[in-house]
Amino acid sequence: MQLDFVNRELTVKLVYYGPALSGKTTNLLALHQAAQPGASGRLMTLETRDDRTLFFDLLPLRFKGHGGLSVRLKVFTVPGQVIHAATRRLVVQGADGIAFIADSRVTETDHNTESFLDLKHNLKEHGLELQEMPLIIQFNKRDMPGVRSDAELAELASRGREPVYLAVATSGMGVVESFVGLLHLTMGSLNATHDLEKKFGFDLRGLLSEVTEKLGRGRDVPAILGACVGGALDVLVPEAAEP
Amino acid sequence: MTAAAGPGLIDELVLGSTLKLEELIDRKALAELMESVRDLFRVPVRLYSEEGRLLADAGAENQLYAQLSESRPLRVALEEIVQRVKNLAPGPDGIARMSCITGARYCVARVEYDGHSMGRFILGPYALPGGTPDVAALAALEPELDAPRTTELFGKLPAVTDELATQIGAHLSRMLDLVLFSEHRALLTSQMHLASVRESFRELEDKSKKLESAYTKLTELDRLKSNFLATMSHELRTPLTSIIGYSEMLVEGLAGELSAEQRDFVQTIREKGEQLLLLIKGLLDLSKLESGTMSLRKDHVEAAKIVKDVISTVQPHALKKDVRLIQSVDPGLPRVFADGERLGQVLLNLAENAVKFTPPGGTVSLEAKLVRMDPEPLGTQHGMVLLATKRSGVEFRVADTGIGIPENERARVFDAFYQVDGSSTREQGGTGLGLSIVKRLVEAHDGNVSIESNQPAGTVFVVRLPLRHTSLG
Numbered sequence: 001m002q003l004d005f006v007n008r009e010l011t012v013k014l015v016y017y018g019p020a021l022s023g024k025t026t027n028l029l030a031l032h033q034a035a036q037p038g039a040s041g042r043l044m045t046l047e048t049r050d051d052r053t054l055f056f057d058l059l060p061l062r063f064k065g066h067g068g069l070s071v072r073l074k075v076f077t078v079p080g081q082v083i084h085a086a087t088r089r090l091v092v093q094g095a096d097g098i099a100f101i102a103d104s105r106v107t108e109t110d111h112n113t114e115s116f117l118d119l120k121h122n123l124k125e126h127g128l129e130l131q132e133m134p135l136i137i138q139f140n141k142r143d144m145p146g147v148r149s150d151a152e153l154a155e156l157a158s159r160g161r162e163p164v165y166l167a168v169a170t171s172g173m174g175v176v177e178s179f180v181g182l183l184h185l186t187m188g189s190l191n192a193t194h195d196l197e198k199k200f201g202f203d204l205r206g207l208l209s210e211v212t213e214k215l216g217r218g219r220d221v222p223a224i225l226g227a228c229v230g231g232a233l234d235v236l237v238p239e240a241a242e243p
Numbered sequence: 244m245t246a247a248a249g250p251g252l253i254d255e256l257v258l259g260s261t262l263k264l265e266e267l268i269d270r271k272a273l274a275e276l277m278e279s280v281r282d283l284f285r286v287p288v289r290l291y292s293e294e295g296r297l298l299a300d301a302g303a304e305n306q307l308y309a310q311l312s313e314s315r316p317l318r319v320a321l322e323e324i325v326q327r328v329k330n331l332a333p334g335p336d337g338i339a340r341m342s343c344i345t346g347a348r349y350c351v352a353r354v355e356y357d358g359h360s361m362g363r364f365i366l367g368p369y370a371l372p373g374g375t376p377d378v379a380a381l382a383a384l385e386p387e388l389d390a391p392r393t394t395e396l397f398g399k400l401p402a403v404t405d406e407l408a409t410q411i412g413a414h415l416s417r418m419l420d421l422v423l424f425s426e427h428r429a430l431l432t433s434q435m436h437l438a439s440v441r442e443s444f445r446e447l448e449d450k451s452k453k454l455e456s457a458y459t460k461l462t463e464l465d466r467l468k469s470n471f472l473a474t475m476s477h478e479l480r481t482p483l484t485s486i487i488g489y490s491e492m493l494v495e496g497l498a499g500e501l502s503a504e505q506r507d508f509v510q511t512i513r514e515k516g517e518q519l520l521l522l523i524k525g526l527l528d529l530s531k532l533e534s535g536t537m538s539l540r541k542d543h544v545e546a547a548k549i550v551k552d553v554i555s556t557v558q559p560h561a562l563k564k565d566v567r568l569i570q571s572v573d574p575g576l577p578r579v580f581a582d583g584e585r586l587g588q589v590l591l592n593l594a595e596n597a598v599k600f601t602p603p604g605g606t607v608s609l610e611a612k613l614v615r616m617d618p619e620p621l622g623t624q625h626g627m628v629l630l631a632t633k634r635s636g637v638e639f640r641v642a643d644t645g646i647g648i649p650e651n652e653r654a655r656v657f658d659a660f661y662q663v664d665g666s667s668t669r670e671q672g673g674t675g676l677g678l679s680i681v682k683r684l685v686e687a688h689d690g691n692v693s694i695e696s697n698q699p700a701g702t703v704f705v706v707r708l709p710l711r712h713t714s715l716g
Contacts, residue, residue: 041357044431046428055435055436055439058431072358084439085446087439087442089442
């Protein structure tokens with residue numbers, strides 16, 4: 001996070017993590033497509049010749065915010081391939097919130113687990129604990145054959161703390177929901193840590209409804225937040241910030 | 244934080260507040276682009292940074308301003324106008340326009356990247372189509388104004404509408420936005436590449452440090468083990484010598500006659516004691532060889548004599564077992580530069596083994612001959628002409644007609660305490676140290692030992708020792 005006091009502007013870093021080919025870049029493409037002109041900058045991709053992410057993708061989003069604190073979001077993807085471990089570690093550094101994009105297919109279970117452990121390890125390298133990080137999990141590719149059933153995922157999700165979303169990123173389904181869920185947790189956590197509400201009159205509800213509107217989904221934030229199938233959307237309050 | 248210093252920079256580049264126009268663009272190349280626009284519309288274009296520095300200039304000769312500047316009050320007024328144009332704040336649409344005291348026009352177009360203002364294009368001065376100079380305003384400042392000349396030069400200014408100027412400005416801004424995007428991307432790519440390489444390097448360095456310290460620890464452990472073995476063997480040998488000595492005296496009746504049964508028992512104590520002593524000697528040898536503290540007393544020794552000695556030592560055992568012994572020594576064999584005692588130990592060990600594993604009626608042969616030795620197999624063919632000079636060597640072959648050693652076991656029989664068939668250790672006797680000592684002794688002589696199959700059955704142990712270059716015939 002960067003706070004520009006002069007321009008009253010907050011820059012927040014969100015990272016889309018997950019195994020290779022789970023649809024991280026596709027999520028960003030769908031967000032980019034959904035965003036109204038003016039809210040989104042160009043999607044920057046640093047990719048190899050075969051369209052695989054080499055370093056990262058970056059989607060800049062801008063929102064006016066309420067209470068005089070405008071918000072810039074820098075949404076990143078990491079390269080999923082195992083060999084890019086060093087790059088993933090670099091990209092995840094300084095992340096304010098993380099969306100973990102898992103592949104719903106049963107055959108991909110091991111890759112999901114490995115990538116999740118990799119995330120945990122990389123955060124630890126930066127001195128961060130996974131449980132302190134605003135995190136949502138998205139099960140992508142719901143339209144593919146051989147996926148884990150909705151009931152099974154709901155059962156699994158109910159045991160975890162993080163909100164879980166179902167998505168088909170290629171068609172855009174679940175993409176905005178996942179993103180808004182992540183933003184809700186991340187901004188809530190930043191607000192609690194940095195007291196944005198008191199210092200800048202930051203308004204989380206106002207920001208979220210601006211975001212949902214500019215992503216073409218109206219202003220019914222509770223309905224969009226309610227799309228998660230498990231876990232809790234309670235904002236993490238860091239211990240230091242508690243009274 | 245354990246990661247390298249690079250990522251902070253990446254975050255700054257990405258989060259974007261420190262990006263500067265002059266760091267992203269190639270000023271000369273951009274000036275060329277602006278010149279092409281100027282040539283197209285004849286309107287002078289300049290690019291200024293956010294702080295007001297001129298970054299690229301596609302201006303045009305301006306005879307009107309040159310002429311007016313000859314008058315001091317007009318020059319001051321014109322300079323003031325230029326300052327005002329440079330500081331003109333464009334509106335929400337990114338455009339601002341202004342008139343000069345001459346009646347000429349300026350158009351300012353903001354350069355934005357990712358929502359941040361990065362600088363501005365300034366177009367002009369230009370004249371509106373059919374426009375005339377504001378002679379009255381100029382004359383008010385300079386009474387001696389050459390009005391006809393001023394009007395004539397004003398007519399040479401490029402004539403465009405405000406709308407066109409605005410379009411040109413907006414077009415330039417959009418083009419520059421694209422340039423900035425690709426430049427930003429290229430900058431990020433290279434920075435990211437560098438940071439990734441640095442991060443990978445750091446990771447490798449960490450790992451190799453860990454490996455290095457593990458290696459040091461292991462080496463130290465190995466040394467400790469050898470030391471321990473040497474000390475223990477020595478300490479064990481001392482009391483054992485007494486046990487053997489006293490049981491020998493008992494057998495010889497120095498402490499009074501023993502009954503047949505007593506003698507038998509004491510004899511067993513003595514034999515087992517000697518067996519133990521052999522084992523301890525073996526361990527001691529092995530630890531000395533491993534720690535590199537075995538000293539060899541090398542000399543020019545007669546191979547034939549050593550072979551003969553070995554044959555005569557194993558002869559009684561062979562006779563008892565009905566195993567035939569054959570020796571064959573090349574008569575022209577030069578003397579071998581070796582520790583005679585240790586070489587004897589090697590051959591004796593191999594010969595004893597051969598007899599042990601050969602069934603009654605079989606044959607054990609001991610052969611010594613002069614051979615050409617190939618150098619160690621080389622990893623590459625480069626420089627073979629220099630490296631492959633063949634050396635002469637002496638080859639000892641100890642062949643038996645025993646059970647043989649399967650090919651896949653051959654490398655392992657030289658490991659300490661290893662026997663091909665684990666169960667036969669007790670059956671066949673032996674400490675399991677013999678061959679590992681043989682191998683190390685041969686290597687201490689810069690030689691090598693290998694195993695071949697004997698036809699139709701059995702094993703051949705081949706020991707090759709190099710002759711010194713000086714003795715090459």
